[in-house]
Amino acid sequence: MxxxxxxPRRNARLLSVIGFTLLIILMLYKISGPLDGSKSFELEPGTEQARSKSARDDSPDLLTQSPEHLKKQKEYENRIMANIKKMSVHKxxxxxxxxxxxxxxxxxxxxxxxxxxxxxxxxxxxxxxxxxxxxENQLKHRIVHLDLKGAPPKIEYLKKLFPLLHSFGATGLLLEYEDMFPYWGKLEFLSAENAYAKGDIADIIEIAKRNSLEVIPLVQTFGHMEHVLKLKEFSELREVPNYPQVICPTNNKTLSLIKMMIDQILEMHPGIDWLHIGSDEVYNLGECTRCQQYLLHQQFGKSDLFLHHVKKVAKYVKDNYDIQPIMWDDEFRKIPLRAIQDSQVGQLLEIMVxxxxxxxxxxxxxxxxxxxxxxxxxxxxxxxxxxxxxxxxxxxxxxxxxxxxxxxxxxxxxxxxxxxxxxxxxxxxxxxDHFAVLCELFxxxxxxxxxxxxxxxxxxxxxxxxxxxxxxxxxxxxxxxxLQYMEYPNKCDFPGSAVYEVSQKLFILKRDIDTMLHNPHVTGWVSDYNIENNFASPQHVEQGLQDLSMLLFDFTKLMTDAETALADVYDEYTVKEWISLNIKPTHDKLQKLYASSTKLQEKKYWPRRPLDTEQNKEL
Incomplete structure (x- = not known):
């Protein structure tokens, strides 16, 4: 059944509208130019209309782009239009x-x-x-990201998971270790106390290899370095003293630290083809006194400083290990093309958008x-x-x-x-990020x-x-x-399916609790004011909280089920954190409400108004 x-297929419609609009605009300009009486669009430099206008106005400076660039841009536009047309065939x-x-x-x-x-x-x-x-629509590499920071899945679980990922069509793994990597020597303090051991990393690589999953490690080298910069030993490398997110690119100790991190990561991952060097969301850039002096001396902008740093990191990876570095793209979106070209960073990096x-x-x-x-x-x-x-x-x-x-x-x-x-x-x-709570578990x-x-x-x-x-x-x-149509939990049997079922039960129970708490009987007769003054209609309390006992029972059982399900995948610290974040606060609230509702219903006689509140006693 x-x-x-x-x-509605909004995306397909949007694509059709975009393509149709572009064609109409091109046809209008080609045939008759802008409509009379309307504000005209700027003519693209290098087009036939722009050249005619330039000749009429005797303003040769309007042609700001070389013929070669204009030709390339026109070819690019033609290819895009051809792609749009081709896509419509299969619509x-x-x-x-x-x-x-x-x-x-x-x-x-x-x-x-x-x-x-x-x-x-x-x-x-x-x-x-x-x-x-x-x-023709197939992507060769289909990589699954494993964000391991602060909550490492057990190796025994990964042994069950990786064959499943391969069966889904995954071809590789992007492993973001952060503080779960077993750094050693001078970098020992970068690792969490529950980090993987070196033998665990070897096991992960071997399990991935057995399941035809290519491994790409990810190591942060600019932004999101909280796991490093939070520590007193490395705090002097912060770009902003009170913010441990971004490392200072002009500090003499920065590059040596990053090189050591890369060396240890690559020592534990022999034979790989790619290394992801992060560098996304570099929110604090060029803000410290040292960086500002450097910018002034070099006559650099902040974009130049960013490119200068990532180029040194990428060059180190490529020259010393013959491995292709990859970077997140968000900082590149706002950097002008000429600046990127002049830096020659494109010869070293691949970009991940x-x-x-x-x-x-x-x-x-x-x-x-x-x-x-x-x-x-x-x-x-x-x-x-x-x-x-x-x-x-x-x-x-x-x-x-x-x-x-x-x-x-x-x-x-x-x-x-x-x-x-x-x-x-x-x-x-x-x-x-490193300081954030757990969100959606794998x-x-x-x-x-x-x-x-x-x-x-x-x-x-x-x-x-x-x-x-x-x-x-x-x-x-x-x-x-x-989720808005979820009425009961899905029943499945895959590695970690018990966590999947617990998460669904939690969603349904929280929704039911929210419905109960917004019942008019509760909002009108079991408010904090009513509870504080022990003043409520027992009948309304009973009607509004008739499901409370059942919900409290279900929530208590869910806590036990969650502990069991999570323990099959994660260590005791992750289990405790998840329970503390997602179950315990609501469970405590239900217990407190149950005790208050019992007290409200036991009352047989009530005082005249005004109620003798704590505030009135102080007055």
Missing amino acids: IALKMF ELKRKMDHDPVGIILHKKPSLLDGLGRVNDLEEQDTAIRKSVVM WKYSTGIMVDLHSDIWEKYSSVFSGVWIASAFKGAANPESYITNINDRLSNHKEWMEIFDMYKNTIPFRGIVLTGWQRF PQAIPSLAVNLMYISERKADHGALARVGDVLKCNSFINLD
Whole structure:
């Protein structure tokens, strides 16, 4: 039995509108120029109309770009328009094959009458076309990000997880160790007390190799260095004394520290092809006195300082290890093309373009892609299958993550003939940064990862595709894509599925508790004021909190279930942190409310107003 809900394909419509609008604008200018009486658009330098206007105005300075650059830009635009036109050919096929269901019920296999036969018929009719689309739309590298900071999964769990990732179609791992890496010597204090041992790192690499998963380590070298700069021993390297996020690029000790970190990471990862050197969100740049003096002396801007530092780091990796460094792209978005070209950093780096929400085409417009295509020989894209909602979120909404991946695939389709795409990294953040609380844990997001990896490979997320995901995950109940429609937990059997089930139960229980607390009987008769003064109508208290005993019982049981489920994946410290963040506060609140409601209902006689409050006693 299939449960569906169709959502409008906004992205496809948006793409069609953009393409149609561009064509109309080009036709208007080509035929007649701007409409009379309206404010005209600026003519692009180098176009035929611009040259004519320049001749009429005797203003040769208007031609600011070389003919070679104009020719290249025109060719680039033509390729983009060709891609848009080509994408429209498959629009109808995608509409048929790529619905947006809320989920699918798997306890009874869909029959032909339930709709699977219709999908199979479409597949048979369009086999040749669909195979062609999938092949040309395939990304070679499909890398899964493991954010390990502050909460390392047990090695025994990873032994079960990695084969599953391979079965989903993953080709590699981006391992962000942070304080979970076993640094030694002068760097020993960079490691958390519950960090992996050297033998654990060797095991991780071996397990990944057995499952054909290429390993790419990630080490931060500029921003997000909190795990280093929080320590007294390295505090002098902060760009801003009170902020341990960004390292000072002009401090003489900075580069030697970063080189030592890279040396130890690479010593433990022999034979790798890529190293990710981070460098995203460098919010504090060129702010210390030393950096400001350096900028003044070198006549540098802050962008030049950024490029100068990352170039030295990338050159060290490439020259000493013959390994290709990769960097996050966000700082490059605001740096002019000429500055990047002059730095020659593109000869050393590959770029990883990240965006975890929707609106990718708006935020990452064509100028950015043109800049990257002219500078970098390798471009990666980075989506998110979890951990990109809120810093305190504990459960993943798959539909949000799927929307992000659908937009990324549209970007890929649009630019694949002009951008040297290497592959995609599906990020899965465990904390927003070193100091942040735990957000969405990996096991509860495995269904999201499976759905999105399948979509990247097949460009499908219809009920047939979801049924195959359910089979791989050994699910026998409803696979939910949107949290707002969740009525009961999904039942599956994959590594960490107990954490997945606990997270769903917690979401449902918190929603039920919130509904109870916003009941008019509670808001009107069991407020803090009523409880403080022990003054309420027993009947309203009873009616408003009739589900309280059951919810408290369920929450108490959930705490025990959570401890057991989490202990199969994480160490005792992670288990305690997750319980303290997500269950204990609500459990304590329910217990306190239960005690207060009992007291309110036991009262038989009440005083006249005004009530004798603590505030009145003080008066």
